Amino acid sequence: MSESASPGASTAPALPMTAYAILGMLALREWSAYELTQQLRRSLDYCWPTAESVWYGEPKRLVRLGLATARRETTATGRRARTVYAITSRGRQVLAAWLASEPDPPRLQIETILRLLYADQGSKQDLLAAVRSIRRWALAQVTALLSQGRGYLEDQDAAPFPRRLHITPLFGLFYVNMFEQMIIWADQAEAEITAWPCTADLGLTPRTRALLEDLRARVEPLAARAEATDPGPP
Secondary structure, eight states: OOTTOOSOTTTOOOOOHHHHHHHHHHTTOOEEHHHHHHHHHHHHTTTSOOOHHHHHHHHHHHHHTTSEEEEEEEOTTSSOEEEEEEEOHHHHHHHHHHHTSOOOOOOOOOHHHHHHHTGGGSOHHHHHHHHHHHHHHHHHHHHHHHHHHHHHHHOGGGSSOGGGTTTHHHHHHHHHHHHHHHHHHHHHHHHHHHTOSOSSSOOSOHHHHHHHHHHHHHHHHHHHHHHHHOOOOO
């Protein structure tokens, strides 16, 4: 589903994807605006990074649409008021309809790969710096995931939602695999680029041919699998 898609006109008004993310969080419990933003950042920074201003503003839209409620309450200290959001029955219906709909294809935005595409317009040193940057980033993400995973293993009750821990490993598995592949790719790319005399006009070198043949050997079984599982036209 696109950023402004909806499960269907008869089910709900058009909603941005961030709205469904917030509805999902509200389906778990009530949250103050601050708590909701902190939990959204903790849970969704990997799969759906969004500006904090959007996380603060989107619940108000859900309230206007009747998908959530908002109430003002005083904190325990009595020194300030806060807004607490909760999902409505209509909101749960909209969330369920979204979960039953077909997801949009993934859209990856990786600046290092974009720079690689135009590497022949820059220097070899610039390209190597970009490759090393994505490896450094991926290593930092893996380190953060390791810390979080250790915490769940050592004290599962310390997790925000212990009864949902069966979901967490599958979430982590996807991103560990992705970060691992980024690190492997960066190592391979650095070794390859280091051997280049420059970034321009190298053409089909023997090493390039070997890489293309390896890619073909890896892709062919996947393409065959895709053909075998494709139901074809109705």
